Amino acid sequence: MTEFPIHFEDRRAGQSKISKREILKAMLNLLRVAFRRCFVLPWSGKYRQIVNPLAAAECKHCQSLHSMELARNDTLTRRKCLHCGYQFDQKLEAA
Numbered sequence: 001m002t003e004f005p006i007h008f009e010d011r012r013a014g015q016s017k018i019s020k021r022e023i024l025k026a027m028l029n030l031l032r033v034a035f036r037r038c039f040v041l042p043w044s045g046k047y048r049q050i051v052n053p054l055a056a057a058e059c060k061h062c063q064s065l066h067s068m069e070l071a072r073n074d075t076l077t078r079r080k081c082l083h084c085g086y087q088f089d090q091k092l093e094a095a
Contacts, residue, residue: 061086 057079064083071078077090
């Protein structure tokens with residue numbers, strides 16, 4: 001068995017593997033996400049009710065505070081524990 005060294009050529013100034021088209025697409029996507037976050041989501045029905053992020057939902061199975069939101073309606077939020085995978089409901093507080 002013989003070892004062969006791998007030589008990586010250093011990138012020269014001004015050269016990139018990303019095409020100008022991909023850079024433009026990424027910039028437009030960033031603007032689209034920023035516009036949506038600032039102007040669309042605050043007025044949509046799903047996001048009108050603000051839940052206090054500091055009132056963390058504790059997992060009923062392992063008591064972990066790390067969970068993600070799966071679904072939401074007017075009174076409940078369905079959450080999944082990121083530690084054990086247990087799914088549980090959290091009652092929404094009235095705003």
